[in-house]
Amino acid sequence: MKIIYFVITVVVVAGALALVGQKKGDIPKKLVKDYNYVIGTQTVGSKYQFTDESMLVETARQIKDMGSNLLKFSMHPRYCTENYGLPENKEITSLTKLAQLEPSVKEVLNMDFKYYHIWVYGFSQYLPEPPGQKNDTTQIKFIGGYSDYYANALYEELYELTTYMLKEFNNSGKVFYLGNWEGDWHLRWDYDRTKPADEETLAGISKWFKIRQKAIDDAKRDTKYENVEIYHYIEVNLVQRAIELGDKVLTNSVLKDVNPDYVSYSTYDVTNPPKTEIELNKKLKNALDYIQSYLPPKDGLPEGKRVWIGEYGNPFISHGEELQNERAKWVIKAGLEWEAPFILFWEMYNNEIKKETGEQVGYWMIDDEGKKQKIWYTHNQFYKESQRFLEGYYKEHNEVPSNSTFGKAALKFKALK
Template structure:
């Protein structure tokens, strides 16, 4: 039914070229295609970004780009430094919680109200509470109230919307160790503090779901880890030392430490499979989580510095996408739509789907054409069978499609 899909990019007719960060010029984001109500598994994120091309805010423009690409999944940040993550959201001292941020900065509501089925949010805390040196009773209440109030709001506001909300943290092992300090041994006090913090957050979400009447809207809490190789050696990290004590819904793995074999599908599948199995082995049983597995890839991506190796980047990305589907994980999220990491000389790591020059890269078309083909498959399958396919049927079709999907330039 589906022919091999070839990506054709005519260089002379590119509609996106060379706009600066401050550009408000004639740049048009494609119209968002209609989408079936289904989990496509593969997605990206709209966190940070040091450039934009329209008069929309940073977060709204990126959300529109994600949706126009054909994705029904959005990942954003409600960080305490929201004004640095999204530079046009001015700092407001009246914001004292994640819910305050969501309500006061209307751009958040704008993107959440868009027709995304899955909305992931980085949630830490905008209160004055700290967990690094232990959690006092007062801090415990602040942590609990912040997460409970946000969860309650989302369940009520988006009742019967069909949305699924995923509330979690950014790379937790860096929070525990210090950014980049993988060889540090975290103190007992810090481990105990993070354990308490995560337990409180999970209880707040569980309590909100029990107390708030809701239907056709789902909400989960996840913990993101990023140094599981330490845990596999029996060393202190979140997965080894904290997860067994937290009744968490799901675990996100920021997977960069396992991406060196991205050019080999068999090896990357095995590597990530071992990682997922190890994380799952540390989880407590939990009812009410509607996914086949409770582990997913919260971040992955391959560098293409200075625009070089774009084909290799796309090939490795395709392998990771296929591996994710083979492993039955519910989500695998590419980093990311726009570059947010610039080096001192102005260069980037080149991990974005759309560059700072406005060019849609092969990895962009790899995603967009995947969504097009799989959405057509869902439309036809539902028309023929009066229901959507099982995840197993979808998975097998998606792997077949990706295996033959061409991402190369053609004149």
């Protein structure tokens, strides 16, 4: 019996020592690399660059070098014009071929990013614009209603893309969110926010979103894959008109009917007008609550909020470097308090130039002379502090923190002071 007791004691002690050893162990590098640090940025339509690489690849590398594991960019027939100025390839006639045949697009998809937010617009829906011009009616075919012809073509194109990406990135650990740019401007394609929404176009855009969600869902159902995820999101932007005036916008007219996986909110209508942090904090959280209230419950998604901040920012030309950075911190802190899954600054390089003067408007983290702005350093420091927090938390708990726990800790980071 003494021998049995001795064996049991040795096993128990060994087990306890093993647990202690686990708790004092270093966090695996993969957990640090793959953790969702919430804040990030994007790259579309930059007006300058500094290397011989394509603008898309250069800016993606800048985002990676800053410390981010998230890339937001566009897959669109405009890949060869204003979005990235890449060489036109006549063989690229679909989103899948864009992913396969365009070297820069292929390269960034294979970069070491964990999270991808991608605006996807079908080649099957697009008519070329006159050189040097941009007209959104060439890409949106749901004005006044959405025909089955275009709906079926879009379904096939997005189904094919989703299937390809699930197979191509199988077991990669990557997470793709496929969505659209500011959808309320598609609903009001003349950019007149004061006009009432056209009912037939409302029905058309709702059908457009449903087709996008269904194509992704069906491809996931029909494809064998593991350790890769693809979700669909809708981006909205004119939320305040619904809250304050009762106007029909995507949030109160489409979201409940479509019930997308996620919603991105381009937040300029609540983040640029406020003069104080208190006012901005209140307006932003109120808008996020309003959007979330129109999302019915949905199975098969990770726990947590389903609305994120897809765009925010203030132009350097009117705010300067200090205020641009300070106001960004206001948004980041409000988003973390609300537990938004992502908070994305617009953007790495500036994409707007004043027509009258040729000046850079300054939606940037790195300016047109290559100078890193304070907002760049805020993000860079935030990532460094995040990793130190993860390392300490893992040593104590032998697991990574929940998004909620991380967000509460991040609010105390020096980067946000």
